[in-house]
Amino acid sequence: MHGVHDIEPAGRWEDAFLSGNGEYGIMVYGHPHRERIVHDHHRYVLPNGSREMRPPSVAERLEHVRDLILAGEREQAQREFSDGRPLAWTQPFHPGHVLHLDSAAPAGRVDHYRRATDFTTGEVRVTWSDGDGEWVRRAFVSRPDAVAVVEIAGPRLDLTVRLSGDVPGHPPEVTVTTSAHAIGSGEASLAAVGTYPAGPGAAGYLGVTRLVATGGHVTVDGDVAAVHGATRVMLLTRMDRSVALPRADALRDALAELPADYDLLLARHVAVHGKLYARATLDLRVPDDDRRLPVGEILARAGAGGLDAALVEAMFHSGRYLLLSSCGVLPPRLTGLWLGAWGAAWSGDYTTDANLNLQMAGAVSTGMPELIAGYAALIGAQIEDWRANARAIYGARGVLAPSRTDGEHGLLFHLDDEWPWQMWLAGADWLLFPLHEYWQMTGDDAFLAGTLAPWLIEAATFFEDVLTREDDDGHVVIVPSYSPEVGPRDVKGVAGVNATMDVAAARHALVTAADVCSYLGIEQPAVGRWRALADRLPPYRVDDHGALAEWAWPGLETADDHRHVSHLYPVWPLHDITPDDTPDLAAAARAALLRRRDENLSAHGSLHRALCAARLKDGDTARANLLKILGRNMVFRSLMTSHNPDLEIYNADAAHCLPAVVVELLVDSRPGIVELLPALPPEWSSGSLRGIATRARVALDELSWDLRSGTVSAVLTSAHARSSRSCAVTAGTPPTGGGASTSRRTPPSPSPSGWRLVGRTDTHPG
Structure with a gap:
């Protein structure tokens, strides 16, 4: 449930598997013999003169x-x-350097290949076997230690390691200088320094990698480090960008202080990342065999015409993982924290009139x-x-x-x-x-x-x-x-x-x-x-x-006909127009939502419409807008999403916002009111949602429902003494069959027909 895997390497950068700590991001292609890992940094933006505007x-x-x-x-x-x-446009976000890991031997057979991302740990793992034995490449980006970590283990590692600026679309006016230095017989330090054209703003950016080999030795030739006969190789990377041309010394010294122990660094990271990720989960009663499908097969189900539970579960958990991984020093950009080519659409910036709020x-x-x-x-x-x-x-x-x-x-x-x-x-x-x-x-x-x-x-x-x-x-x-x-x-x-x-x-x-x-x-x-x-x-x-x-x-x-629905701000996120309190205006808002055509089917437009429809308890329209994304080839094999149908423009809006849409379909809240299942899609006949915060300042620890038995149950708690006040809990009308839910435009009542409310109230601290 809490991961994604593929049975082939990424064929393009958009399909690379992702890890991040809210400052650094890595994109792992997963090639067994010719690996490429793109390293990104949240603050990598190319000066273009706009700093003085x-x-x-x-x-x-x-x-x-x-x-x-x-x-x-x-x-x-x-x-x-x-x-x-x-x-004039903002300074464009750009990718950093590439870590190249190339086998010294000719590419041989590859059996039992698998690349996977574990959402609970933030680790990307690539495994395969050949005639010599088992090979494992692991990578993550540490939140507490601010370092990108890669480890390769196998029977005998003979490989070359180098850094480069070899990223598609690299502009000739940005120069990248690379170097490598041996440190004893078992270590090396590599660097890639990017220099921007002269002008206002930063002078350049820098990536430094510390290489530590176990059971072999390391030699250096030019900017290439060669590993000979090792059983394990650790690669620790830090990055920077500064007004003065960055120097490798400080990063090199800081990397030397870190333990060259993958499991220790991962444990420290999981203690932070895992705690945040584990707080919420969605269970749509997907069979285990479906959850175990490779990502390509899960995505193939999207064209079936319904809200496929396996895909929705995967997108919910992946969306939270990617949002967590791209939030830290800054919130997510249009591409989250990742970019595998220069020339990001709309500068890859923070577009604040819709996209940033939707992602958050x-x-x-x-x-x-x-x-x-x-x-x-x-x-x-x-x-x-x-x-x-x-x-x-x-x-x-x-x-x-x-x-x-x-x-x-x-x-x-x-x-x-x-x-x-x-x-x-x-x-x-x-x-x-x-x-x-x-x-x-x-x-x-x-x-x-x-x-x-x-x-x-x-x-x-x-x-x-x-x-x-x-x-x-x-x-x-x-x-x-x-x-x-x-x-x-x-x-x-x-x-x-x-x-x-x-x-x-x-x-x-x-x-x-x-x-x-x-x-x-x-x-x-x-x-x-x-x-x-x-x-x-x-x-x-x-x-x-x-x-x-x-x-x-x-x-x-x-x-x-337009992609934006800004005039529905009173509906979402404000709760200024609601079916309960302003039914006439809610009906007018729904009419406005239905009249507004899609223009270009951009992801943010469909997401915004789905959120507004859920607030208006219009399950049909919310569902239809989710299907515009999940049914129009807008999800890459990384479970990152595109801005337009047919995988046009790498964009995090849908990936990061889909968990919020799912939550709004299953629970709505405002001070004093929690409504359960306001716009439940009929495909999700039973399920549970855990770990949700509400605007009533009570936690929805667990919500479970079953259409067959007509029951919904919830566990709500409050940890705030000052929040101890009356809170109404209601449930929306159950959806009908036939693949579409009825539009719910009447206010909910405390005991709506169709649901059997089963619950208990305990009075105790917390």
Whole structure:
């Protein structure tokens, strides 16, 4: 259940098996005689001049731009709220060096080949046999020791080892210099130094490998280390990137202090990694024989037309493993932590208007709240840039977030006349929401008071300064406004008024800041102002089709075909529109979801739709959107995913977000309410889910269900004394047969027909 294996090596880098510690990542091809292991680093980005770019200083034009938009001159407004700059991209994420392991003897027979990743340990293992005996190659990336570890063992190891920059698409302007040095008769040190073109930003990057041979000796010729007659070889690698050209000395000295003991290093890693990974698990009652299938056979089942339980289980566990492995110093990029070729789509950066939040959606709920630290670190390192954006563009206090970042700064420079990202006001609230949700689920008041509350206050303060116009009814007018990444249907510019996402974000930012400050007993004079301003925001608009409109402004009509569903922000992740509390708006949101076509079937679009459908208790639509990913050849043999169908563009959105989608199908929660099985797919007739955190601040230790007997049982506990309060537990309507679940649009009741609730309440500490 907790791993993936293949019976052939990777034929391309996208199929390489993966390990990582949230800073370093490795990609293991698994070739027996000619192995290639790509080493990646979260902070490897190629300088491109964007470090010196700044947001446009256009605050003095704001009122004129507002007048233009309200007069319908939206394209002119976009031009005048920019400074004529071309669209510039973030510094592109790039791969590091390659570790080459080549047998000195001619390639011989290979029997009983297997490559496998163990999710519980983070270890990638390649095994085979030949006429000489058994061969084992093991690799992982240590979280506590910050080192990539490879070990090869066999009857007699005669092989050459070298580092290189031989990665597809390597740009000629980035030079890689390699070297090797013998250290006694049984060790060697290898290095690969990449040098960037001169300019602002880092000077280069570096990988250093320590080679230790057992039972043989090592010689060096040029940049190649040759191992002769060993029974075991250990390879320890560290990496770095710096403003000054990196030097190998410090990394070499640090590697010398590590024990050359694979099992010891692995045990130290598993104590950290394994503890996090083991907290949650999904069991869809898959037969053991199906779980033991090679990955190629599991993927082949995806075209059968249903939500295959074996594939869903594998993707749930793999998704948590990959998210854990790519979260640490930073949250996951568009490609997670891995890249096997230069030229990543969209710079391989953090695209913040949808993708980053989708990838992080299951981190806390599936039992890994520690992963939020890297996400908070990304924002904390850039919050001053967000303030600079607000001052330069709106002359306002508070914070304005960019639509993308490379991880080094958060200045808003990615814009032009056609892409007015400076008009997207929802960014800060959208990006702070996962941190607020972390607090909802964990009750970490120290984090709330020391880190999050000041940022929430600044998000509210920005809206307090910017929302100065009002309509004839006394509602605040949000102008300029932008709904990522689409404009009104008339295509006369993408700028607009009262984008639903901006309305929802403004309300949430103001109310959340007020609630948090009341809870902490701070900023009391501002609390009343924020609540009053939130009350003056415009209501959501329902259009002539009965659908939630993307623009709460007359004359601006929703585009029907687009990959984004930003106007459903009130549904997911906010819980501002729910079938229970706002049934009419929920029905309008569902109509909007069904009217929005897929454009290009991008993974993030289908994931976002599935999450919204689950919140609306529409099992049919949630299931259909999962099938758009699992049934359209979007999963590589590594269980990493693609951005588009037919394995187009290596992308972690689906891989990392699928566990969150599964959780939302099986449990929904908000303060005071836990609903079980709100959108259960009919294929999953029985199963269990364990280790889930809820926004009601109770843990769902175990959820089990069985459609045949009509029973659902749950074990919920709370470890927070301050959280001891009433919590309603309900269950959704069971799905019908026939391969599709009924759409559930009515509020759940404490004892719905169809389910037999079996449970017991114990009153005791914890």
